[in-house]
Amino acid sequence: MSARIIDGKAVAEALRGRLAERVSALGFRPGLRVVRVGEDPASGVYVRNKDRAALKAGLDSATIQLPEATGEAELLDLVAKLNADPAVDGILVQLPLPRQIEAVKVLAAIDPAKDVDGFHAMNAGMLATGQRGLVPCTPKGVMHLLAAARIPVAGARAVVLGRSNIVGKPMAALLLAADATVTVVHSRTRDLAHECRRAEILVAAVGRAEMVKGDWIAEGATVIDVGINRLPDGRLVGDVDFAAASQHAAAITPVPGGVGPMTIACLLENTVEAAVARRGVREAG
Numbered sequence: 001m002s003a004r005i006i007d008g009k010a011v012a013e014a015l016r017g018r019l020a021e022r023v024s025a026l027g028f029r030p031g032l033r034v035v036r037v038g039e040d041p042a043s044g045v046y047v048r049n050k051d052r053a054a055l056k057a058g059l060d061s062a063t064i065q066l067p068e069a070t071g072e073a074e075l076l077d078l079v080a081k082l083n084a085d086p087a088v089d090g091i092l093v094q095l096p097l098p099r100q101i102e103a104v105k106v107l108a109a110i111d112p113a114k115d116v117d118g119f120h121a122m123n124a125g126m127l128a129t130g131q132r133g134l135v136p137c138t139p140k141g142v143m144h145l146l147a148a149a150r151i152p153v154a155g156a157r158a159v160v161l162g163r164s165n166i167v168g169k170p171m172a173a174l175l176l177a178a179d180a181t182v183t184v185v186h187s188r189t190r191d192l193a194h195e196c197r198r199a200e201i202l203v204a205a206v207g208r209a210e211m212v213k214g215d216w217i218a219e220g221a222t223v224i225d226v227g228i229n230r231l232p233d234g235r236l237v238g239d240v241d242f243a244a245a246s247q248h249a250a251a252i253t254p255v256p257g258g259v260g261p262m263t264i265a266c267l268l269e270n271t272v273e274a275a276v277a278r279r280g281v282r283e284a285g
């Protein structure tokens, strides 16, 4: 059997189209500012793709590029300025940050109402306690993909591989809120393969190229691959051995063209949501 491929690029395009319509009805351009310190290669493609998508959706979007040697106080000053700017609805500080800057301090300084990454402890707490807040883009994008592919989540056995604050933990919280039975597994889990084989929905988010093997996948499972890993030969692969997993899964996301484009679409969605909430806009429909 060969799995159905869940086309994240197409689902993201559809979501961006709906957002463009929503933005044009607002009568103002939601403002997004992305702050990038230094030149971490992982965030290069992301920044370029995001800028293009944001402008196309009608957002007022700009990237603020700071030098690698920027100090923590300087970055905190910029965040304070963006917090105070009424035209700015969303603030995203690209991670990872250079060594001299403590990321948790910077994330804590962002106004939670403008925290379109959903990384502030306030938004993480809102998600954990089932309250409305800004939800991290990648896990939010995964939930959109599951819905678009008509994968039943309620009651399903879901396994999340990875426990990061930016993907694994919020992913588990969202699946739980959608009534899945959620297991989080990680590098210290005994018999990872066995745990993964129990999954009806497997979300792989460890950042290790093709770590999930074909025989880790139950027959008929849905496989969501969050990993984006660059191999020495330049090829881009996920955390899952795609060809082998496709022989067992019923549905699977590719890399590239799976979760990545959804992360960007959800960043735009969060910016629109932040703008609507902050400015007290009442939308029709």
Ligand SMILES: Nc1nc(=O)c2c([nH]1)NC[C@@H]1CN(c3ccc(C(=O)N[C@@H](CCC(=O)O)C(=O)O)cc3)C=[N+]21
Binding pocket: 042, 043, 045, 046, 049, 092, 093, 094, 095, 096, 117, 137, 228, 236, 255, 256, 257, 258, 259, 260, 261, 262, 263, 264
């Ligand atoms: N504060 C913060 N928030 C982030 O969300 C964040 C970050 N920092 N730092 C860097 C990572 C990386 N990231 C990506 C998102 C989408 C693609 C993406 O769209 N990838 C495409 C194309 C990839 C390619 O062609 O190279 C795909 O998977 O199909 C990639 C990478 C968000 N990140």
